[in-house]
Amino acid sequence: MGAGATKPPPVAAESGRIDPALRRLTFTLIIGALAVIFDTTIMSVAINSLAGQLHTSLATTQWVTTAYLLALAATMPAVGWAQSVLGGKRLWIAGLGMFLVGSLLCAAAWNVQSLIAFRVVQGIGGGTMMVLMFTLVMQAAEGRSIGRVMSLITVPTALGPIIGPVIGGALLHLGDWRWIFLFNVPFCVVGGYLARRDLPDDGPRPGAPATRARLDAVGLLLLSPGIAAILYGLTQLSGSEGGLAGPRVALPLLAGLALLVGYVLRALRLGADALLDIRLFRHRAVAASSALVFLTGAALYGSMLLLPLYWQQVRGESALGAALLLIPTGVGALLSRALAGRCMDRFGARPVAVAAFVLTFAATVPFGFVTASTSNTALMAVLFVRGVGLGAAMIAIMGAGFVGLEREEIPAAAGISRVAQQVGGSMGVAVLVVILQRASAGARTPAALAAGFGEAFWWSAAFTAAAVPLCLLLPGRPGSSAQAEDSAPAEQPSEV
The missing domain is CATH 1.20.1250.20 (MFS general substrate transporter like domains)
Incomplete structure (x- = not known):
């Protein structure tokens, strides 16, 4: 097949066996997704060591994880719209590229504040990839053999708890904390190459009539900050003396719930034009x-x-x-x-x-x-x-x-x-x-x-x-x- 030809999207076989093209697409996505999964599970055992090596408190270092989770969750609702604009292949490569850039920036961080900021870049890329991976595979499967397809696509989730913490412990024991983020680089590079080669080009064609979906900007400003505020409130629960009633917890939770209620009312009115069709x-x-x-x-x-x-x-x-x-x-x-x-x-x-x-x-x-x-x-x-x-x-x-x-x-x-x-x-x-x-x-x-x-x-x-x-x-x-x-x-x- 020529370099400029468009590959047809793979489909699941009618017999219940997964089509080889669908297996190849899933494998391509898994390679890139392993960077995100390993990064998350490696960090689960690294926070305590990071606090010592960065000479800061555990409460401050915890924001290395919190900032990542907030960016991850705030990005996820907009992935469907972004896919309609760029196409799945372009968006996947862009998300993978952003995660790679975020990893390199994290490895170059000079203090805990810069590390926290660069984790936000990682979170935006990771949030895009984790939603898009399921979307692309399920669209290619076309409703067939969903169980077998899920058993393939959950490989990163299964491998993460096995290998991630062990890798994190070994990296911290043998080397500098920066290797936690440099470890992501090979997966991003190989994953990007495979994506460019194997993913079907489903983006807009040059000269084709514009079918670009409109971004529900108001919905994005309601839903993403609402989710982020709720997650922030929950992460503050452990340090709040008043529990749920403490201002550090109650205020972001109430603000987040108010934003989500506003989004629900808007989404019910917009229907399929909403950011996420509830x-x-x-x-x-x-x-x-x-x-x-x-x-x-x-x-x-x-x-x-x-x-x-x-x-x-x-x-x-x-x-x-x-x-x-x-x-x-x-x-x-x-x-x-x-x-x-x-x-x-x-x-x-x-x-x-x-x-x-x-x-x-x-x-x-x-x-x-x-x-x-x-x-x-x-x-x-x-x-x-x-x-x-x-x-x-x-x-x-x-x-x-x-x-x-x-x-x-x-x-x-x-x-x-x-x-x-x-x-x-x-x-x-x-x-x-x-x-x-x-x-x-x-x-x-x-x-x-x-x-x-x-x-x-x-x-x-x-x-x-x-x-x-x-x-x-x-x-x-x-x-x-x-x-x-x-x-x-x-x-x-x-x-x-």
Whole structure:
């Protein structure tokens, strides 16, 4: 094929097997996405070391993560519009390029303030990529073999918890903190080359009639700052003496909620012309999937915070030692992908999600009884089971959110899903940190500190338990009338 020829978009095979072109597209996106996933998981074990190497307080260094999350969440709602203007290929390369520039700037930062500013650049690129990856793959799959497709596209999410913390611990142990960001460079460079070669050119053609979508600028000014304000309020919860009533928490939360209410009223009036079409919540599958992604984000990111802290503060492990003990979670998630994808395509998202969340809950309960001398071998075995459950749950619930949608609805659905996961993760971290601080206040011995962690783990289990009844709202067996009813808008008759 000539250099100027346009490659047709890949589609999933009718037989249930994934088309080789779709596999190639997914692999191309995964290579670039690994930079974002690894960066996030590496930073989870690096904050404490960064504070020491940058000679600043832990509270200030925490903004290295907070600024990134705020930029990530504020960018996500506008990705669908940007794709309609630039096309998926151009936008992916632009997002990857921005993440590369942000990584290089972070590696060149001269103090913590400049590092925080450059993390915003990274967050804009990362937020663009994480929404667009799901959009491009789901549009190419055209509703076929969603379970198998999700098992492929969630590879970065599964690999991140396995490799990221270990890499972060090793880099901090052996070298300078700047290598945390330089580590992203090869993935960005190779990912950009593959994207230029393999992604179909779906952008506007020179001389073609203008079909550019209008940017809902007012909606952007309501939705993105609203999400960012809520995330900021949640991140301040751990340092607020008044809890939710403290001004550092209450003011941004109330401002964020007010902006979101304003956006909802505007979006209901604009319909499909809104920045994110919230009418998609009329699809029961989209509404249930978003709620479950929110709860799963809380359970996943909350535990990613608690587990390394438990091993470092109670058991005296180093950052690298704690990271190695977390590997079973990622291994379990990685191994469950293929089976969960096949089961979802055969039986539907509902039974897979119910079984996955029950398994995750059962594997979280033992941490409620954790002590300062609990066997690490036993805990690692439980983490493996928990990883199996979480991995299967993410495939089922994220895939279910795209069932029954038209191609043009997929970008908005992807944006809603990623925002729900981001806000849920921030809420889970904030709530569990506050619970841990209050439960372990005044603890002077490892045993007393372990009891505080046990109470926080019970709350993590509660997040998982709350998800089980919601799973019953997900689509049933593919091709059945039950699935048609589940995925159809509430006010429209289902089509068989």
